[in-house]
Structure formats: C-alpha cells, structure tokens
Amino acid sequence: MTDLKNVEKTAGPDVSPQETGEFEPSGPPLHVEAYGRTDRGQVRQNNEDQFVIAELAKIMRVDQSSLPEPEEQTGASRGHLFLVADGMGGYAGGEIASRIAARTVEECLLDSLKWFLGTRGDEGDELGDKLQEAVTEADQRVIREAVRRPQFYGMGSTLTLALHVGRELFVAHVGDSRAYLCRDGRLFRLTRDHTLLAELARRGRLTPEQENSDRLRHTITNAVGGTKAGARADLVRTPVEPGDWLLLCTDGMTNALADDEISAVLTEYYTPQSACDRLVALANERGGDDNITVVVAAFSAVGR
Numbered sequence: 001m002t003d004l005k006n007v008e009k010t011a012g013p014d015v016s017p018q019e020t021g022e023f024e025p026s027g028p029p030l031h032v033e034a035y036g037r038t039d040r041g042q043v044r045q046n047n048e049d050q051f052v053i054a055e056l057a058k059i060m061r062v063d064q065s066s067l068p069e070p071e072e073q074t075g076a077s078r079g080h081l082f083l084v085a086d087g088m089g090g091y092a093g094g095e096i097a098s099r100i101a102a103r104t105v106e107e108c109l110l111d112s113l114k115w116f117l118g119t120r121g122d123e124g125d126e127l128g129d130k131l132q133e134a135v136t137e138a139d140q141r142v143i144r145e146a147v148r149r150p151q152f153y154g155m156g157s158t159l160t161l162a163l164h165v166g167r168e169l170f171v172a173h174v175g176d177s178r179a180y181l182c183r184d185g186r187l188f189r190l191t192r193d194h195t196l197l198a199e200l201a202r203r204g205r206l207t208p209e210q211e212n213s214d215r216l217r218h219t220i221t222n223a224v225g226g227t228k229a230g231a232r233a234d235l236v237r238t239p240v241e242p243g244d245w246l247l248l249c250t251d252g253m254t255n256a257l258a259d260d261e262i263s264a265v266l267t268e269y270y271t272p273q274s275a276c277d278r279l280v281a282l283a284n285e286r287g288g289d290d291n292i293t294v295v296v297a298a299f300s301a302v303g304r
Contacts, residue, residue, distance in 0.1 A: 027167055028301070028302055029077075029078065029166065029167075029302060030164075030167060030240065030241075030242060030299045030300065030301065030302065031299070031300045031301065031302050032078075032080050032164060032297055032298070032299055033271070033272055033297070033298045033300070034053045034080070034082065034272055034295065034296065034297035034298070035053070035271070035272035035273040035275075035276045035295075035296055036051040036052075036053050036082075036084075036276065036293070036294065036295040036296070037051075037276050037277065037280050037293070037294055038050070038051055038291065038292070038293040038294075039252075039280050039283075039284065039288070039291065039292045039293070040291055041252055041283070041284065041288035041289065041290055041291050041292050042284055042287060042288030042289070043287070043288060043289050043290070044290060044291055046095060047095070047291045048086065048087030048088070048094035048095045048097075048098055048291055049084065049085065049086050049087070049098060049250050049252070049291040049292075049293035050083075050084070050085045050087075050098045050099055050101070050102040050293070051083060051084045051085075051102075051248075051293050051294075051295050052081060052082070052083040052102050052105070052106060052161075053080075053081070053082055053083075053295060053297075054080070054081040054106065055078055055079070055080055055081075056078065056079035056080065056081060056109065056110075057074050057077070057078055057079075058074065058077060059072060059073070059074050060072070060073045060074075079163060079164060079165045080163070080164040080297070081105075081106075081109060081161065081162075081163055081164075082161065082162045082163075082164070082246065082248050082295050082297055083102055083105060083159070083160070083161040083162075083248070083295075084158075084160050084161075084177050084248045084249060084250055084293050084294075084295055085098040085099075085101045085102050085157045085158060085159050085160075085177070085224075085250075086098060086157060086158040086175065086176075086177050086250040086251065086252075086291070086293070087099075087155070087156075087157045088155065088156045088157060088158075088220065088223065088225075088226075089152060089154055089155030089156055089225075092152065093146075093151075093152035093154075093155030094155060094156075094157070096145065096152060096155060097142045097145075097152075097155040097156050097157040097224065097225045098157040098158075100138065100141050100142050100145060100157075100225075101138040101142060101157040101159045101224045101225075102159075104134065104137050104138035104141050105134045105135075105138060105159070105161055108130070108133065108134035108137055108138075109130070109134060109163070112130060112133070127163065127165065127170050128170060128172075128235045128237065131161070131163065131170060131172035131233065131235060132172065132232075132233050132235065134161075134172070135159060135172055135174060135224065135231055135232075135233040136231065138157075138159060138224045138225075138231075139224045139225060139229055139230070139231035140229060142155065142156060142157065142224055142225030142226075143225055143226075143228075143229050146225065153227075154225075154226060154227050155225055155226075156220070156223040156224055156225030156226035157175070157223060157224045157225055158174060158175025158176055158177040158220070158223060158224070158250070158251075159172070159173070159174045159175060159177070159224045159231075159233075160172075160173045160174070160175070160177040160178065160179050160191060160248055161173075161248075162179055162190075162246060162248060164240065164246075164297075164299075167239055167240055167241065168237060168238065168239055168240065169181070169190075169236075169237070169238050169239075169240050169246065170235070170236075170237055171190050171191065171234075171235070171236040171237075171238075172233040172234070172235055173190075173191040173192075173194075173233055173234045173235075173236070174194060174222050174223060174224055174231050174232070174233050174234075175193075175194050175220055175222065175223050175224070176193040176194060176195050176198075176220060176251050177191075177248070177249065177250045177251060177293075178190075178191050178193070178247075178248070178249055178251075178254055179191045179236075179246070179247070179248050180246070180247040180248075180249075180262065181238065181240070181244060181245070181246055181247075182244065182245040182246075182247065182263060182266040182267070183241075183243065183244050183245075184243070185263065185267045186263070187259055187260075187262060187263040187266070189259075190236050190238065191234060191236070192234065194220060194221045194222035194223070194234075195216065195217055195218070195219055195220055195221060196216045196217075196219035196221055197210070197211075197213060197216035197217045197219070199221055200216065217255075240299050241299070242299060242300050242301040243299070243300070244298075244299045245266045245272075245275075245296065245297065245298050245299070246295075246296070246297040246298075246299070247262065247266065247294070247295070247296055247297075248294070248295040249279070249292075249293060249294045249295070250290070250291060250292065250293040251290060252283060252288070252289070252290035252291045252292035252293065253279055253280070253283045253292050253293070253294055255289070255290065256282070256283040256286040256287065256288075256289070256292075257279070257282055257283060257286070261282065262279065265278050265279055265282070266296070271298070272296040272297060272298050273296075275296045276294045276295070276296045279294045279296075280292050280294055
C-alpha cells in the first residue's frame with residue numbers, strides 16, 4: 001500500500017502531509033462532519049454519478065435480558081466510508097454501473113471488513129486487501145450485469161473511496177475521479193488519474209499538441225467494469241489530524257475548477273455543506289459540462 005510520499009501531488013509545494021510536521025496516527029478518535037451532493041450539471045440529460053457517506057459501528061442487539069438495558073447497543077469505535085462513482089457507457093449503462101459499484105462496496109465492507117481492528121502492522125494491510133477485494137467484486141458484478149443485458153456491453157464506472165478508521169485514511173481508487181486532503185490551506189492529491197492523457201504524461205511521452213486533447217483526457221485506462229475484468233485499485237494510506245479536510249469528487253468538478261480554486265473554497269467555507277454547495281455551484285457556473293459530485297468531510301478533535 002502506497003503512502004503519500006509516493007503519491008502524485010498538485011497545488012502547493014511538492015510535499016506530503018506527513019512532511020509538513022511530525023505526526024503519527026495515534027491519539028483519541030476524531031469527530032467527523034461530512035456532506036455530499038450530486039448534480040446533473042447544465043448539459044447532460046441524466047446523472048450517472050453516485051456518492052455514499054456512511055458510518056460504521058459495532059452494534060449489539062439484545063433479544064432477551066434480565067437487565068434493564070436498551071435493545072440495541074453501539075460500541076464507541078466508529079469508522080466512516082466516503083465514496084464517489086462516475087458511470088460510463090451511455091444514458092442508462094453508466095448509471096447502472098456506478099450504482100452497482102457503490103452498492104457492492106457497501107455490501108462488501110458490511111459483510112467482510114473487520115474495520116474495527118487496529119490499523120497497525122498486518123491489520124492495516126488487511127484493510128487494504130479488503131478494499132481491493134471490494135473493488136474486484138464490483139468489477140465482476142458490473143461485467144456480469146453487462147453479459148446479462150447485452151445492450152449495456154462495455155458499461156463501467158470510476159470508483160474512489162476513502163475509509164476512515166481511528167486517525168488514518170485508507171483510499172482505494174480506480175478511474176479519474178479524485179480524492180484530496182487539505183491541511184492548513186494546502187491541497188494534497190491522494191489519487192492519480194487513470195486516463196490515457198495522464199498515463200502518457202507519467203511516461204514522459206505526452207507531446208505539447210496532446211496536452212489539451214479531450215479524447216486522451218476522457219479515455220479511461222482502468223475502470224470498474226468495461227470490456228474486460230481486471231480493475232486494480234491504487235491503494236493509499238495516510239494519517240489524518242484535527243483540522244484536515246477530505247474531498248472526493250468526480251471529473252465534472254475537477255475539469256471545471258483549478259486546484260487553487262478548490263483549496264480556496266475548502267479554506268474559506270466553514271462547514272462541509274457550505275463548501276460542497278459552493279464547489280458544485282462554481283462547476284455549474286463554468287458550464288456544468290458533466291455531472292458534478294462532491295463529498296467533503298472535516299476532521300476535528302472530539303469535543304470541539
């Protein structure tokens with residue numbers, strides 16, 4: 001699993017959050033406030049994006065007891081799931097693919113992920129493995145649905161998810177949606193685009209004439225579903241601390257807004273909802289050429 005020192009960065013100095021100060025993923029749990037919004041945009045006829053914000057908790061349901069206790073008890077530990085998915089494959093196919101991807105991740109984490117474990121050593125590696133398994137299962141389910149319904153052959157979806165456990169984030173990513181971490185007004189990109197344009201740039205083979213190619217930018221090289229199985233998620237693990245903001249978004253936002261504009265919104269607005277609403281509004285003001293989906297989460301010390 002990759003840590004942020006090996007992950008592509010954008011706005012600001014080319015450093016990771018770990019390099020901005022001494023910080024270890026330990027200490028009391030963090031309070032999380034999150035908000036998400038999806039918008040059709042100004043051009044598209046339908047919305048093929050999906051998003052999920054969910055809290056994971058240990059729950060005990062008491063069927064019978066001689067004790068005066070509630071029927072349902074929840075453990076103190078909490079985890080949080082944040083997810084965005086951007087469907088591909090036509091009017092209905094993309095919406096179906098992104099919905100399958102999102103629901104599959106929910107089911108896999110609910111049924112098999114021991115998210116309440118600690119995250120050190122092998123336990124942290126296990127979380128990464130489970131996220132990859134969820135991506136693989138989503139990939140297979142989308143392809144099976146396309147086989148069952150041939151009119152949707154080739155449908156697929158991006159999938160970017162972040163699992164918050166303790167004071168760490170585990171990110172799994174396929175496609176060209178993105179995850180960012182904002183710390184002290186500085187924006188760090190946690191994901192790299194899986195597009196032909198980005199791949200050529202990383203290999204040093206992108207010509208000046210190709211830099212603004214919409215065809216290369218929209219050619220996805222790694223997706224859930226598509227014409228063949230084999231989606232492989234990039235996995236990133238990073239600590240989070242009080243004051244950090246997490247942003248997940250589809251390319252309907254990032255194609256419209258520069259990174260410094262995104263950073264300015266996350267710094268200027270004080271709640272996830274207000275920041276989320278402003279980012280969506282800005283993308284629409286720039287033309288809203290695609291569906292726009294944004295999830296914003298703010299981390300703070302418990303009790304603040």
